[in-house]
Amino acid sequence: MPNPTAAMLVIGDEILSGRTRDANAYHLAGELTSAGIDLHEIRVVPDVHDVIVGALNALRVAYTHVFTSGGIGPTHDDITADAVAAAFGVGIGVRDDARALLEASLARRGRTATADQLRMARIPDGATLIVNDLSGAPGFSMGNVHVMAGVPSIFVAMLATVLPTLEAGVPRLSREVRFDVGEGRIATPLRALAEAMPELSVGSYPFREGDTYGTTVVVRGADEALIDAAVAQLEKIRAEIG
Amino acid sequence: MPNPTAAMLVIGDEILSGRTRDANAYHLAGELTSAGIDLHEIRVVPDVHDVIVGALNALRVAYTHVFTSGGIGPTHDDITADAVAAAFGVGIGVRDDARALLEASLARRGRTATADQLRMARIPDGATLIVNDLSGAPGFSMGNVHVMAGVPSIFVAMLATVLPTLEAGVPRLSREVRFDVGEGRIATPLRALAEAMPELSVGSYPFREGDTYGTTVVVRGADEALIDAAVAQLEKIRAEIG
Incomplete structure (x- = not known):
């Protein structure tokens, strides 16, 4: 049986402008190779809703898995979750379990969630949360699309959570x-x-x-x-x- | 007038397997930003002819420029020049000016070209050479596609040759x-x-x-x-x- 296949979608103006050197694709590539999942494509796209939706829909039908990084924070330029909902044609809203994770994390620092921070608890309908120790704001898996943070340490933590749940292939030596x-x-x-x-x-x-x-x-x-x-x-x- | 747009196509199994961390996209992104050319997309694809041809044809109609890195050496896995010729529907063969550059570079090290090394002088019909000081084997521009080496030092040298020949835009501050x-x-x-x-x-x-x-x-x-x-x-x- 052939190995599962994968693509990565990096969402971030900061990579395309040359401000930031992407680290997550390199980490993902190594981890997928160890897991026997064959990474076939990496795409970097800007923070533009229609472009993200188009790339998600092109990649999710072509590969077993799509891993995304970036665009799930609380600010106006964090538009990945909405793009995923649009790509799958489902609704999106603040979900109680995601909100509880976020509020518990903020409470440990003596804070309550602002309306903007609550944006990080907005999850497309039907998705599964990617809980991790580093960030109160979870990632999520929607169908075969696994949505993770752009901050490298949090990306690493989220991938460590989600990768063991996926069917492994034969690691290429x-x-x-x-x-x-x-x-x-x-x-x-x-x-x-x-x-x-x-x-x-x-x-x-x-x-x-x-x-x-x-x-x-x-x-x-x-x-x-x-x-x-x-x-x-x-x-x-x-x-x-x- | 809007700025020229660009995409990068990185050709290399070694990036997708996690063996090598790409350096050329980061360098290109910074140089294009300085030149006022807006980088809209980066794609990394494997050393597979049909995949490279498909990506070249998707990107070259969508953007003002496409910059590629990788796959122009003398070995069996160097298939970029043939993919470019196929994407443009033109022939390809050893070209005298490219051969002369290659042979002069080898002669400086006391060598003559082997049949495999001559593969590096195979240039798609109608392309313009990208001559550079570091490598005897030139890159080339075919239409709006600029084909450069994957070795970072040679990529940098080739980009320094080709970028000043392109119409600049308004550098984004x-x-x-x-x-x-x-x-x-x-x-x-x-x-x-x-x-x-x-x-x-x-x-x-x-x-x-x-x-x-x-x-x-x-x-x-x-x-x-x-x-x-x-x-x-x-x-x-x-x-x-x-």
């Missing part, structure tokens, strides 16, 4: 072999290896360290014995180059 | 005001500010430093006087909070 020569020198034997082992993905990533042009070759797949055989072949190629 | 309170405390006056100055984009970005929950408010726009007025208003809000 990977091993790396380093060559101290450029890609051009090994392209021919690499091509032969990739053609001989079509079940594996053979990636070639050039790097530069000072004056050295090198190549990291990454072999990925589900079959450990096959990966071992590929690595042995790569080490043979490396020895022959000398 | 931005200023930040820091609040040492969470978003919930300032959401109401922020909303009022955003509604009073619809020409500006008012973004609210929570942060945490130790036990302090704070908020950075970013005001963006083209009109410096209006931004100054918004910043003055934000400083007034901050003073009132105490």
Whole structure:
């Protein structure tokens, strides 16, 4: 059975303007790889309702799961929850369980919720909350769309809550072999290896360290014995180059 | 006149697998903002021909410019140039000027080009080369699609070559005001500010430093006087909070 598939939707003007370097996609990619869920696409879109709705509807029908980050805070530019409700054609309003979580978190700091903070308890009808220890305001899963915060520490906490609840696939294994020569020198034997082992993905990533042009070759797949055989072949190629 | 628009297409299994954290989108976003070109979308897709072609065709009709990174090396997994040719419906082959650049670069290291290295001189018919000092293998612009390397240092060099040749827009200015309170405390006056100055984009970005929950408010726009007025208003809000 093929692995579940996934896309990520990053919602945030601050990424597109170059103000902030996204961290959540990198974290998600690693976690999904470990869980055997294949991440096929990442999209970053601005804080624009119609654009978010369009991207949600394109991605949620194409992949098993969609993970979003950003836009679920209390301010006027936090419009993700409304966009998710619109994409699914459901209503949205303050929900008692989300409100209770939010109010309990604020109470621990001696505060009561303002009308703006209550916006964070607005949940699309039919969604499941993503409760987490770091943030009183929960994320939520609506169908196959998992809606999480943009603040990296809270994104990490929310993903840790939701990921174990999803059906895992077969984790893809990977091993790396380093060559101290450029890609051009090994392209021919690499091509032969990739053609001989079509079940594996053979990636070639050039790097530069000072004056050295090198190549990291990454072999990925589900079959450990096959990966071992590929690595042995790569080490043979490396020895022959000398 | 509205600013030119742009999308970025990152081509790379290594990003989607979590092996590599993309650096090029962050660099491009900052450079485009300075040039007054509005980056509307970033997509990361795998090394799969049909997926790359589909993304290129979706993005190149939607935006003034498309910038790609990755997949233009000499190995079997470098398939970007062929995907661009397919997206535009043109032929592709080794081009003399690209070959000359490549061979000159190799000659400086005492080498001649292998058949695999010559793959890097394959350029879609009608494209313009993106020559750069770092890499003998050029990128290229095909129509409104600018094809660059995935290695960050070479991506930076190629972008520095191509960006000054594109029509610039009005650089969006931005200023930040820091609040040492969470978003919930300032959401109401922020909303009022955003509604009073619809020409500006008012973004609210929570942060945490130790036990302090704070908020950075970013005001963006083209009109410096209006931004100054918004910043003055934000400083007034901050003073009132105490």
